[in-house]
Amino acid sequence: MKYLKRKDFLMFGKPVIDEVEIQEVVDTLRSGWIGTGPKTQRFEQDFREYIGTKYTIALNSCTAALHLSLLALGIGSGDEVITTPLTFCATVNTIVHVGATPVFVDVEKETFNINSNLIEEKITENTKAIIVVHMAGRSCQMDRIMAIAKKHSLYVIEDAAHAIETKFKEEKVGTIGDIACFSFYANKNLTTAEGGMVTTDNVELAEKIRVLSLHGMDKDAWKRFGDNGYKHYDIITAGYKYNMTDIQASLGIHQFKKIDYFLERRREVWRIYDRELKGLPIVLPNKGVDGVHAMHLYQILTENRDEVLRRLNAENIGAGVHYLAIHLQTYYKNKFGFKVGSSPVAEDIASKTLSLPLSPYMTEEDAYDVVEAMCEVYGV
Numbered sequence: 001m002k003y004l005k006r007k008d009f010l011m012f013g014k015p016v017i018d019e020v021e022i023q024e025v026v027d028t029l030r031s032g033w034i035g036t037g038p039k040t041q042r043f044e045q046d047f048r049e050y051i052g053t054k055y056t057i058a059l060n061s062c063t064a065a066l067h068l069s070l071l072a073l074g075i076g077s078g079d080e081v082i083t084t085p086l087t088f089c090a091t092v093n094t095i096v097h098v099g100a101t102p103v104f105v106d107v108e109k110e111t112f113n114i115n116s117n118l119i120e121e122k123i124t125e126n127t128k129a130i131i132v133v134h135m136a137g138r139s140c141q142m143d144r145i146m147a148i149a150k151k152h153s154l155y156v157i158e159d160a161a162h163a164i165e166t167k168f169k170e171e172k173v174g175t176i177g178d179i180a181c182f183s184f185y186a187n188k189n190l191t192t193a194e195g196g197m198v199t200t201d202n203v204e205l206a207e208k209i210r211v212l213s214l215h216g217m218d219k220d221a222w223k224r225f226g227d228n229g230y231k232h233y234d235i236i237t238a239g240y241k242y243n244m245t246d247i248q249a250s251l252g253i254h255q256f257k258k259i260d261y262f263l264e265r266r267r268e269v270w271r272i273y274d275r276e277l278k279g280l281p282i283v284l285p286n287k288g289v290d291g292v293h294a295m296h297l298y299q300i301l302t303e304n305r306d307e308v309l310r311r312l313n314a315e316n317i318g319a320g321v322h323y324l325a326i327h328l329q330t331y332y333k334n335k336f337g338f339k340v341g342s343s344p345v346a347e348d349i350a351s352k353t354l355s356l357p358l359s360p361y362m363t364e365e366d367a368y369d370v371v372e373a374m375c376e377v378y379g380v
């Protein structure tokens with residue numbers, strides 16, 4: 001059977017935005033309070049209740065969340081931060097932004113997550129923290145990682161950009177480390193177009209991050225134009241402009257209500273791929289540790305990855321690569337001297353990984369279009 005090319009391009013990670021989100025944004029625009037305000041507060045509260053930490057701070061990205069987490073933990077020049085080379089550049093760039101040095105630990109072949117068995121050999125007297133990334137929504141081995149952190153007095157930051165729904169065994173990701181950072185970028189499990197959130201149980205860290213996120217103004221400075229009358233602010237540190245706006249939160253509060261439904265839709269597509277692609281000469285994604293897999297990315301491993309990517313695109317199927325190894329990117333090679341072969345498992349995955357479209361926007365028909373295109377590409 002000859003595959004008939006899709007008429008329209010199947011966008012990778014297309015979000016579902018319903019009328020209710022649109023109306024909430026319009027309501028915010030009409031209210032006049034379009035900056036940080038009551039809707040951001042409500043979104044923070046919803047997130048707090050869902051994740052189960054004492055504090056949440058909504059920001060304009062997960063990158064901002066990572067940056068402020070490192071600053072709030074006092075990490076800076078001369079410090080080393082252990083992380084994975086198989087992640088989005090933001091995880092590592094923010095380590096550099098605070099003046100610290102990234103130290104890469106290779107990943108597990110099956111889960112693509114940092115290999116907890118290799119962490120201890122990279123710990124030095126300068127190591128201050130470990131940033132774990134719950135890749136594709138699959139939890140890292142948090143019991144082992146927390147035990148190592150405790151033994152060596154290290155902080156743990158969870159990069160949970162892919163992992164809003166993820167659980168490690170019975171524990172919610174985002175409640176396990178000292179701080180966690182979430183992303184609401186356009187193709188994430190829940191979107192505010194751009195946005196992020198910090199979760200923590202530590203009041204001091206939460207307050208530092210809140211202040212750093214808005215120029216270093218003292219607490220609740222965003223309320224200064226409210227109906228309780230103008231209040232002066234005091235600058236207590238040289239902070240940043242990382243706050244979330246009520247326009248973004250308007251999307252978030254309605255996306256949140258659909259989070260279980262979105263996951264179920266991604267699960268349906270996942271099941272179709274698992275069932276229909278198993279005869280192809282590719283490696284299908286691993287289910288990961290006990291708990292809940294948030295199924296953010298459906299990553300296969302294939303030979304000739306770039307050719308497969310090109311041919312899928314020609315069949316009107318959008319696909320992605322998550323990720324090329326960070327330590328081999330020009331800046332990191334030049335600045336820190338990282339070499340090919342230093343994280344062999346991550347390098348191998350980086351050369352073969354390809355993410356097929358996976359989004360609650362997709363219909364069953366869309367999923368079968370991807371299957372047919374894959375069969376065409378592999379000549380099956």
Ligand SMILES: Cc1ncc(COP(=O)(O)O)c(C=O)c1O
Pocket residue numbers: 060061062063064087088090091133159161162182183184185194195196
């Ligand atoms: C693992 C990981 N960390 C951090 C980020 C940064 O998120 P944001 O785009 O919200 O800054 C991303 C975004 O893709 C990511 O995938």
